[in-house]
Amino acid sequence: MRRTALLAATVALVAGTLAWPAQAAPAAFVHPGVTVSSAQLDFARERVNAGAQPWKGAFEQMLASKYAALNRTPAPRATVECGSYSTPDNGCTEERQDALAAYTDALAWYITRDERYAKKAIELMDAWSAVIKDHTNSNAPLQTGWAGASWPKAAEIIKYTYPGGWANSGRFATMLRTVYLPEVINGSNSNGNWELTMTEAAVGISVFLEDKASYDTAMARFRTRTAAYVYLASDGDLPRTVPGQNLNTRDRIVAYWQGQGTFVTGLTQETCRDLTHTGYGISSISHVAETSRIQGADLYGTDVGERLRQALGFQARYQLGTAVPSWLCGGSLNLGLGPVTEVGHNALHNRLGIAMTNTEALTRQNRPAGTNSLFVAWETLTHGDNPA
Numbered sequence: 001m002r003r004t005a006l007l008a009a010t011v012a013l014v015a016g017t018l019a020w021p022a023q024a025a026p027a028a029f030v031h032p033g034v035t036v037s038s039a040q041l042d043f044a045r046e047r048v049n050a051g052a053q054p055w056k057g058a059f060e061q062m063l064a065s066k067y068a069a070l071n072r073t074p075a076p077r078a079t080v081e082c083g084s085y086s087t088p089d090n091g092c093t094e095e096r097q098d099a100l101a102a103y104t105d106a107l108a109w110y111i112t113r114d115e116r117y118a119k120k121a122i123e124l125m126d127a128w129s130a131v132i133k134d135h136t137n138s139n140a141p142l143q144t145g146w147a148g149a150s151w152p153k154a155a156e157i158i159k160y161t162y163p164g165g166w167a168n169s170g171r172f173a174t175m176l177r178t179v180y181l182p183e184v185i186n187g188s189n190s191n192g193n194w195e196l197t198m199t200e201a202a203v204g205i206s207v208f209l210e211d212k213a214s215y216d217t218a219m220a221r222f223r224t225r226t227a228a229y230v231y232l233a234s235d236g237d238l239p240r241t242v243p244g245q246n247l248n249t250r251d252r253i254v255a256y257w258q259g260q261g262t263f264v265t266g267l268t269q270e271t272c273r274d275l276t277h278t279g280y281g282i283s284s285i286s287h288v289a290e291t292s293r294i295q296g297a298d299l300y301g302t303d304v305g306e307r308l309r310q311a312l313g314f315q316a317r318y319q320l321g322t323a324v325p326s327w328l329c330g331g332s333l334n335l336g337l338g339p340v341t342e343v344g345h346n347a348l349h350n351r352l353g354i355a356m357t358n359t360e361a362l363t364r365q366n367r368p369a370g371t372n373s374l375f376v377a378w379e380t381l382t383h384g385d386n387p388a
Contacts, residue, residue: 266314
């Protein structure tokens, strides 16, 4: 069986695409287990309570944000309509921000043990689970991924650490299963950050639902998409592609890679678009790898970890100010990588001892890492130099 799966992957490699065999779900899911574990939460709490930096500053930054406001009023909609670049924006911003607020409140609850934050997180999750039915328009898949990446992180912490109970947790699970999971589980053929974020949502939702079949499906898609998003020299003359995208000529691949025809290790499919969207993709790779590690399958020692390391280092170099060579994106990059380096830096540099000079410099320069107001939030607090 193992040899058959490896042979299938080899055939796919020869064909220029990469389709990974399924990543087996754990025999029993670990909770809380989406991006952040109980041990990581305990470490962050201990450091904050000890007044240690950078965690204390990161926590104060989080509490001072609008996402931690206890007077926040949820704004759910039955149908969230999101067009390209959120135009129209009918509930898109409200949904993303309420999901981030629920996660923020869950973190605040865990660290302070102030049950007002737990109750606010529950209020936000309950408001949406009582109302939402659908996402529509062209950005529906991405919007579902963004919000769907935050909801299960909040839900995991509340369900498994708050002793006050959550009466409507079953209804929230139904919302994830019927409104979010069908939209994200099959991915998309759009730019890589779309499918990586959608896959992140699918993985997190699968953990909360304890849905092994969906977890396996999402993880297999994640391996395929990650290999097609970050180039390594070992991939050959051209980057890997995703089956079904019909990227079957060099010209089509170059066009898909934003016109970049010179491929070097660490380049991503969206580097020449801008580093902001590239950061979305890198962040989702790190989040899924972290969830997989918590669930018992450490992907950091596979090509996933190597692609993450190289992508972080390559992008960080230019974000820090290195001159852009003429062969790269016509000699000009649109910067703005975002607060996306903490998880990968902690896993690869701190845990595995891999030198990451540029990534470490950028990570420390950007502390405390805040939120991108989409699906990334407070990662200096949760993952900064966290040994757990």
